[in-house]
Amino acid sequence: MVAFGKKLKERQIQEWQGYYINYKLMKKKVRQYAQQIQVGTQDRRNVLKDFSRMLDHQIEKIVLFLLEQQGRLASRIAKLGEQQEALQQQQDISKLSELREAYREVGQDLLKLLYFVELNAVGLRKILKKFDKRFGYRFTDYYVKTRANHPYSQLQQVFKHVGIGAVVGAISRNLAELEDRQGSYLSIYDQPALPLQDPTIESIKAAVDRLSHSTNFLHFLAQHAFILQEELPTPVEEEVDDGRYHFISLLLNLANTFLYMVNTYIIVPTADDYAMSLGAAATVCGVVIGAMAVAQVFSSVYFSAWSNKSYFRPLVFSSIVLFLGNTMYAMAYDMNSIAILLIGRLLCGFGSARAVNRRYISDCVPMRIRMQASAGFVSASALGMACGPALAGLFQCHFKVFNITFNQETLPGWAMAVGWFLYLIWLWISFREPSHEKEASHMPKESNEESLQTDALENGLKQPLLISLEEKNEEENGDQEFDGSEEASEESRQPATSIASAYRLLTPSVKVQLLIYFMLKYAMEILLSESSVITTYYFGWSTTKVAIFLASLGLTVLPVNIIVGSYISNMFEDRQILLASEVMVLIGIVLSFHLIIPYSVAQYVSSGLIMFVSAEVLEGVNLSLLSRVMSSRLSRGTYNGGLLSTEAGTIARVIADGTITLAGYLGESRLLNITLIPSLVICISSIIATICTYNSLY
Numbered sequence: 001m002v003a004f005g006k007k008l009k010e011r012q013i014q015e016w017q018g019y020y021i022n023y024k025l026m027k028k029k030v031r032q033y034a035q036q037i038q039v040g041t042q043d044r045r046n047v048l049k050d051f052s053r054m055l056d057h058q059i060e061k062i063v064l065f066l067l068e069q070q071g072r073l074a075s076r077i078a079k080l081g082e083q084q085e086a087l088q089q090q091q092d093i094s095k096l097s098e099l100r101e102a103y104r105e106v107g108q109d110l111l112k113l114l115y116f117v118e119l120n121a122v123g124l125r126k127i128l129k130k131f132d133k134r135f136g137y138r139f140t141d142y143y144v145k146t147r148a149n150h151p152y153s154q155l156q157q158v159f160k161h162v163g164i165g166a167v168v169g170a171i172s173r174n175l176a177e178l179e180d181r182q183g184s185y186l187s188i189y190d191q192p193a194l195p196l197q198d199p200t201i202e203s204i205k206a207a208v209d210r211l212s213h214s215t216n217f218l219h220f221l222a223q224h225a226f227i228l229q230e231e232l233p234t235p236v237e238e239e240v241d242d243g244r245y246h247f248i249s250l251l252l253n254l255a256n257t258f259l260y261m262v263n264t265y266i267i268v269p270t271a272d273d274y275a276m277s278l279g280a281a282a283t284v285c286g287v288v289i290g291a292m293a294v295a296q297v298f299s300s301v302y303f304s305a306w307s308n309k310s311y312f313r314p315l316v317f318s319s320i321v322l323f324l325g326n327t328m329y330a331m332a333y334d335m336n337s338i339a340i341l342l343i344g345r346l347l348c349g350f351g352s353a354r355a356v357n358r359r360y361i362s363d364c365v366p367m368r369i370r371m372q373a374s375a376g377f378v379s380a381s382a383l384g385m386a387c388g389p390a391l392a393g394l395f396q397c398h399f400k401v402f403n404i405t406f407n408q409e410t411l412p413g414w415a416m417a418v419g420w421f422l423y424l425i426w427l428w429i430s431f432r433e434p435s436h437e438k439e440a441s442h443m444p445k446e447s448n449e450e451s452l453q454t455d456a457l458e459n460g461l462k463q464p465l466l467i468s469l470e471e472k473n474e475e476e477n478g479d480q481e482f483d484g485s486e487e488a489s490e491e492s493r494q495p496a497t498s499i500a501s502a503y504r505l506l507t508p509s510v511k512v513q514l515l516i517y518f519m520l521k522y523a524m525e526i527l528l529s530e531s532s533v534i535t536t537y538y539f540g541w542s543t544t545k546v547a548i549f550l551a552s553l554g555l556t557v558l559p560v561n562i563i564v565g566s567y568i569s570n571m572f573e574d575r576q577i578l579l580a581s582e583v584m585v586l587i588g589i590v591l592s593f594h595l596i597i598p599y600s601v602a603q604y605v606s607s608g609l610i611m612f613v614s615a616e617v618l619e620g621v622n623l624s625l626l627s628r629v630m631s632s633r634l635s636r637g638t639y640n641g642g643l644l645s646t647e648a649g650t651i652a653r654v655i656a657d658g659t660i661t662l663a664g665y666l667g668e669s670r671l672l673n674i675t676l677i678p679s680l681v682i683c684i685s686s687i688i689a690t691i692c693t694y695n696s697l698y
Contacts, residue, residue, distance in 0.1 A: 019065040107200035261384025274409040283664020290657025295349025319424040321351035330413030386554030393547025513626040521649040525656035584614035
């Protein structure tokens, strides 16, 4: 596998060779600094000062060249504008065609300039990372903070690229005006929803999108999906993505995500009543709800492996298994069998195809819309989480058809069985299996840790980059040097081949992020799964009230993400939001304890809302940070980072549901406090681990 220095040299535009970041020289200087400090001929302060000066010089060189090229492009556009004015009164089609081609040539040169900026941005990030690794010092934080917000910051000149936006706008507007509009007086500004469909403009937009991922609502939603992305996709790779992409197939994957989340939570308001109607204790609802998560621990692995070869067949299998599982769940009432009920829920868990849904977005959706698709994945999950309990609240009826009972306990199963049957028909008719040639013909993708860190720089450098200081992680990301060679070992780029090998690739910081993910999923599962039992015991709530409460919690997901993604994440660093969210989850847990008699609805609802909302915020920030420190070897293959995070969350849910059932043997009066104690311990542990980890890194 070729290291970045060689990749940079190969992809440089020859006539611009002297204006790229001198990555090789700076890497050599980093080695020299390390040797000088080791023998005592240089101190850290002088090293930091000298290296900062060198970086400033490199960035100034890039900026001045960028401004010069922007000026040349602007001058060419101005001359073409004069020609366009002269042709306004003429209807010379050949000259108009020549003028359009001239604008497109300017667009192609702009594409070269965008790629120039992109390569330099990645080179800058990598050399900062290399310096931090060598000296164990957060130089990246210092350099970014001191340069990003300074009024004369040349770093901002590169990554804000305002001049480039003006050039893109000028090319787009003039090309649109040169189109044959059949007498229309409308401009591109009058019809923003109908952009110019020109191949050159589309390529420019895709390049700008790669260079301009901002910390906004869409990005924040996409973090929840934890879908790995490429660092520097080539135009060829983008064309391959376009060939594999099929909108209806993407829609089917999002529909699968939505239905599965509905399936997960539709039984929560009535699970305790169903268990009692079959002769079991109300707290057996923990096992009933958790059976689906138990099966998902195993289904995530085989679906992840299956998606290496096909997307269609796993989705068909998932739909059939979920149809059968829900049918068994509904039939258990008339068969008076708790075993059939649990087998039905296990089958539902074995049909969890979320790994396939994530993989489809990662592999088959073009880079330019992958962020939107990832946000759609999270939105579908949130909507399903809200709709599940809401539907359960509507099924307040009781009747029989051919001796088959339809009531509030069985209707969720029947409704989901019908839903999955209809989905299976739609899937069979409309899904288009993409080609898997890409995996065979292309090398493994880079870690999304690299792309997300590049984003942080290119977004105006509003927050410090989070880069692992571990030597092992550096080697795994292809930056190791063997006797000064630019070649990295092929073995260091291979994906993990088992859960055990994937676990060995985890650095301490990654393990902390997974612990946090485990904690928040455990706390949320305790809150949701025992809600029906707790509210019935303390407040005498009906199924409808429980359903409204759970649906209301689910509906907070998107508004909270809008606030955090659009505002809070722009004011604070991710690690600050992470720690604050953990503390708020802790406060929610503490407030939930039954220490004051009587236990009031206000106390339960307010503490539950604080816990749930804080956990949702924590999930997005945690997955964002996790993606930055995850090894590149976990970005592809069956045992990838997405699978590890899914397994951590699923195991947390299994343990939480098991805790509810076991605690139920001590009586419903003790259920609340006993199930909250593990949540409290895990939350405190995660906060301590977070503080210790970030104190060692920063």
